[in-house]
Amino acid sequence: MAASVSPKRPVRIGGASGGFTDRVAGIRRLAADPKVDAVVGDWLSENVMTGYGAGKARKVQSDKATTKLPLEERKKTAYYASTFLQCLEPAISEIAQNGAKLVVNAGASDTELLAEVVNDMVLGGGFDMKVAWVEGDDVTLSFKRLVAGGATFRSITDQRTLNEWGFDPICAQAYLGSLGIAEALRQGADLVICGRVSDAAPSIGIAAWWHGWGASDLDELAGALVAGHLIECSAFVTGGYYSRFKDLMKAKKHLDLGFPIAEVFSDGTCTITKEDMSNGIVNVETVTSQLVYEINGPLYFNSDVVAALEGITLEQTGKDRVRVCGVKGLPPPPTTRCGITAHGGYQAEWHFYLVGLDIEEKSVVSIMFSPTQFAGKVIALTGAASGIGLATSHLLAGRGARLALADVHEKGLLEAKNAILEAHPNSELSITVLDVRDCDAVERWTTNTASHFSRLDGAANLAGVIPESIGTKPLSEQDLEEWDFVQGVNLTGVMHCLRAQLKTISNGGSIVNASSIAGLTGRANNAAYTASKHAVVGLTRSAAKEVGARQVRVNAICPGRIDTPMLRSANSGPVGPEISMARLGTPEEVAKLIAFLLSDEST
Template identity: 40%
Template sequence: MATPGSTEPVRIANCSGFYGDRLDGAREMVDGGDIDVLTGDWLAELTMYVLSRTKARRADGGYARTFVAQMHQVLTTCLDRGIKVVSNAGGLDPHGCAEAVREAARAAGREVSVAVVDGDDLIDRLEVLTAAGHSLSNIDTGEPLGDVVDRVVTANAYLGCWGIVEALDAGADVVVTGRVTDAAVVMGPAAWHHGWARDDWDALAGAVAAGHVIECGAQATGGNYSFFTELPGMAEGLLPGFPWAEIAADGSSVIGKHDGTAGGVTVGTVTSQLVYEIGGPVYANPDVMSRFDTTVVTQEGPDRVRLSGTVGLPAPPTAKVAINYHGGYRNSMAVGLCGLDIEAKAELVTNQLWATVPGGRDAFDDTETRLVRTDSPDATGNEAATAWLRVTVWDDEEKQAGRSFSGAATQLALSSIPGFYASTPPGSASAFGVYWPALIPASLVSQRVTLGDRTWEVPMPGATSPEVGVAGDGPASAPQPVSDAGPAMTQPASDGAAAGSDRSPRIAPPDLASLIGARSGDKGGSANVGLFARSDEAWSWLREWLTTDRLRTLAPAETDGLAVHRYEFDNLLAVNFVIVGLLGRGVAQNSRQDTQAKSLGEFVRSRIIHEATMGQEQS
């Protein structure tokens, strides 16, 4: 049982990495072994937009109802065993979520003390903030929020851990929050249990590292892992167990999972998660700036990995605000192009489409035509000989982007290229949101804790920080969003010892595919690709060989015309790239097949292996 002021480690479990994760996760973690705190992550940038649309249709649509379903399964056991529960599933309606948890307890004949941490929702303050001179400029592009303020559907500041700490200190059994950082649900219980002060920077930074590792659930235990074939049970189709972090009084931790569950906790699985959705070495959080370039990752035993040495810097003076506004409506069509004359076929379909749609291309606010060459010139099967033409339209008017577009595409079926077929049936347009990250002074945000009939405010740590520039992934006027953990940091990009070198690898390990792993993901309109080595020799080679210029050569379609930042993490044997703007205006708006860039890392990894191997053969 977690107790305030204890010097004993506290075991904090994760049971959800996103809204839609496995429903049996909470039961697995509560029934499968000893834990002190049950946490999970239900929110993402896209999730907030989805919740806004659900809430518009029904009153109870503003929170993650799957969390409440899990509480029906495990709440009684948690109360009996003194397991605290901390969840960000409150989303846009944390008070409604808290009441649903109380109802779950009453249905089981129990009473539960549920606290709410909010204050993150700024949507009703946007006009006041902009009138006061806060432009809420997009930290990717520098554009002021300006004319789209009346289209905003969500605006939430990322809160930190101290509201959670005070809620637990006041006796809450369950803490339901709005938009806190992903790591905060882990940091809060650790800081409460150990009695950390707000300026225990290194301890807090260690908890951020642990929270970042376990917040995506099974991604820390073998999910989405480059070397999945090495992990027990995965080949047989078993799902990897959820992770826990056992956090010590100094902020160091041991990452593990319940014994007997599939997957694994290794230096590789943990490193994969450490380089996931980050930018430079300094990972920003409202409570502390964590230097991931100081984190030491050590295998302590089977399915036990220690994180230690993470250095913390004072909290930043700014708070990140995640804004979503209604961008309009989108529709897409995809036509298969098989066999010969692929480019000529694509040109014919495109020209016919715009000639058939009333008003043509100019009838829409925006359009995109993309030819995806998945075909092989010497294919042994029909599908392997097929490329895809994808056409997407965006417009403010639902009707304009709807059947008038998709119906016109269907009309081409018997009048176009040989072998015409489409994978997208005629359909209506779908609404899309635009993600808009911004920064405001931390002093303008205050966490609010409600427990019973009492409500009180908890200031953000950065509210009293000096107004000085903070380092990050870009110029101070437009810092890049390195994570959803809070305000971004800027730091000059390093291109390695051999920047711009076109030489073949001087030393290429003989089995490179088994020594270089990858993990990638989305961060607003940008994408990150983290590559890590599993030996010192492989790292020495990777660090020298994989320059920014070479990444552009390996992934020309993904990097063309875009800024690319490169960062080295010697302690993790890893290099991280941030491709700025690859995902347009965010997950909900962009038309890529993989809208979240989850597969980008594996693509780059395959290209690295291929080119390095070819380089060896030719040298």
């Protein structure tokens, strides 16, 4: 029997990360859901673990400091999973607002330091949350003493002893269980930072705290072990491991897979589901695929319990809902897994491989699958209702960006929003009707964007117009009102945007301005447009030199003739030279260039 007197409703645990480079948006998306009680995440694969362990060993060996350095100095030589902080920062307000608990293993070899950094972030944001950490996984000193005393350790993978292995161990980390996590939560912790715990331990600890289980509630702990195992790899269980992935491709649900949620009941049974309105799928096949991942047989060993899987049953109980029952618990083993790190030499190879059937389709997915490229980043775009702006918005939404879209045309902007959300249902975006000629309006839009999303990481200033007289009137007949209108949108509008964005954008951000090939080559009977686009190039160069010290990138793109509604609506007069490829460019082609310039890959 579980230790709780009266069974509570099931605890809903979201799996936000399956590795060091999983999507940045995971914690924020799950914590923003009021129905999610807790969020877990794994940042510590074995190769990451050994790298941090070796680094910490070098640091300990060379550290001669007798006084504790300031936090900012200690962060420079930290050996925790730094990518976790990128995931946490945009999620802190949602965690505080909705009260979800967060338990992660990102502490690696500097758990206490990471907890201190997280606490500093929490306090800096003005939030009242308690941060705890779990220690005890670093057993290097104990391990070395045992080895010096003649103890023999044998590898669980190839059965070699340390002597047969032939390397000198420099650090050792034990895989801890869940009871320390449960105790931290009982004492009121909101965020629990762990080092090397078993992958499922955060979920077991949360369920044990929620339902009041103790160490002797073996069936319940075993059920939670399986639940944690099923969500520990993030989107693997929601379609990432799905052999029928082509079905998801046909349904356009194969990208930006939803994060998994385990509903763990008081008896240890669970239901596996995923975020509402998200891509991917949860069915018996996807759950089975993840269940057998890293399982060597019917007994699944853990520091808290052994899960006997002979009687496990999986039942589809609804759309994207699978019930998991029949797991039995056995006493935990007398030993626990321990990772031993040694310097084994150097290797400079990297292999990326695809296996199994449907290789061509898998290669397409591997090329297309970049939903994490902009995960968590906030990008502001003008001219987003059509053409290049709309194509760029779609592309960035598919790659995880949080978007602030603006355009002067309200109807087109609403249609763009609906189309983006239909194609990318998990997208987070805001829309604003905006005339970029209005400096005050641009300032308000930029300020509101940074306030709403808590940051601004990039911008694409794409709003532009073509004069009605394009290609038909020489400069000597230039209409002055038309001149002022074209300069106001194409040039002054970009200046207004840059003026506001450069005061707000994060260090390391990126801004892309839309110029044109006409601004570089010049065109007869096209003075207003050519002059505006040529000036954008000069404006961009000046801005780039002003903010380069902040690692902010400012670039201009100069497309040729692109098949957009604006070009199609222009006068059919001679607007440019013949095109060698005998076709117009597409907005999607330009969008890929803009996305590259906005991405970290362009630094």
